[in-house]
Amino acid sequence: MILPDSVVRLAKESGTRPEPVCFFAYDLDALRAHVTRLTALLPDRCHMFYAMKANSQAPVLEALAPLVAGFEVASGGEVAKARAVDSDIPVIFGGPAKTEQEIAQALDAGVTRLHVESELELHRVSAIATEKGRDCDILLRVNLRGPFPSATLAMAGRPTQFGIDESALPSAVKLAKDAPGIRLIGFHLHSLSNSLSSPAHLEMLDLYRRKVEGWEREFDITCEVLNVGGGIGINYGDLDAQFEWEQFTEGLGALVADTFPEHWREIDFECGRFLTAACGYYATEILDVKTNHQTTYLIVRGGTHQFRLPSSWQHSHPFTLVETDSWHLPTPRPETYREPVTVVGELCTPKDVLARDVPVERARPGDVLVFTHAGAYGWEISHHDFLSHPHPEHHYLP
Structure with a gap:
């Protein structure tokens, strides 16, 4: 899948910063265009409400408020978030x-x-x-x-x-x-x-x-x-x-x-998902590449505590690999070449899996995986503080 240039640019910062890359990015222009098209095709008497449970971040709600019939909420907290964005919607x-x-x-x-x-x-x-x-x-x-x-x-x-x-x-x-x-x-x-x-x-x-x-x-x-x-x-x-x-x-x-x-x-x-999923990206840097029992693992910064959707729904989530050339350690840089990989996170559980047996051309520590269609039920349903790892950054584009 072709990634937005802004997402690729953020991903390539891995060689220029002390902490590994780990972020969510949301393409708000793409979100507006998508929802505008969806709602324009609805027939008379049909109205599209946005289910906030999918993604209730304020910039997302602000982008959607002028385009949908209203918000569907499922808690007092979501009522408050909706009203913070628009007192009349x-x-x-x-x-x-x-x-x-x-x-x-x-x-x-x-x-x-x-x-x-x-x-x-x-x-x-x-x-x-x-x-x-x-x-x-x-x-x-x-x-x-x-x-x-x-x-x-x-x-x-x-x-x-x-x-x-x-x-x-x-x-x-x-x-x-x-x-x-x-x-x-x-x-x-x-x-x-x-x-x-x-x-x-x-x-x-x-x-x-x-x-x-x-x-x-x-x-x-x-x-x-x-x-x-x-x-x-x-x-x-x-x-x-x-x-x-x-x-x-x-x-x-x-x-x-x-x-x-x-x-x-x-x-x-x-x-919810149908409106916001495609606008979101979850990017996470590969920390290590290793093989155990004939399975090659890409171990990434992040995992299901930040992006729980793949584990929750038991699927391999689609991703695009962004290669980075810089390698700051004075050691060999391991790599895997033209073989299937299983992507796992940094948690101390074998259930911390984002994708299984996915063929890749090449993958190395320092490269970044960008999981697409991460704009719904990603960060929102994740157990953020398990093991107390740093939270990912959140970028709203443009």
Whole structure:
């Protein structure tokens, strides 16, 4: 993969500084261009919210705020980050473990709506909204029976902590209709994560439509807002075979125009990875090259405590090697040549692996590996202080 010149320049600084290179870089111009293209293809009534859990760094949020319909948050901390960036941007609040303090904070911050995941949470929202003398718009998150298309993670269709079991929906709807201080305006149906098939994703949305139309008839309610979740993925194994967004939005336009009732005024997406992954790079210097039991290892500064995504999802993350010519030690410079390598970090565990059995032309200590598509669920989900190594730098380009 061709790297931005600015990222290559940062990587090549390895020979001019005392500490090994280790940084995240985020191409904000590329991010803006990507998200502008994605949102422009959405059909009428469809809105793109950004799921902040993927990457909640302030420069990223500031770049996205003018381009998306709002932010999707899952904690009081994320509510605060969203409001620090924009005091007026729409915010929708999900997650299975909202505390009473977070619900109150959300209402005080003027969130657009809450996605409620249990009957107890309904009672909590009702009590807090009533105490504050407010009416709170809510969606009920439902854990559907499925079946669903294949994806890296399943959020519904099996036992998970997310949403209200479909069989328990009658009781939850009755409570939502009767409880003071809340207004049921629709449903939240986020069922999977990292879907890579646009036809399968469209089939799932059609299933959502049939389910919600049935609930409207069964419970005598009107759905105004349908949140279809995120879940659109990144193919880390083959960067040339990504989710077909243009094909998807073309099919989505027909699906919405031909089959979604007109009173469903808003169909929300809440994507994270799909928006920010490609703008991010994780660069880490090779500290050593060695072979154990016929496996060649590149040992790097950094690892899963900084970039946990490959370990979490059990894949080899794609990288580009940037060669550097300077070598400051008065010793031989080991190298590997035209053989597969396994990239490991500096932690004292054999699970600290970023990539396995990847062919490289040549690799030496002092060279830098730049992992692409590192803009989502990289630094954010990592155990930063395990072994107390230095944190990586963060660069925002331009």
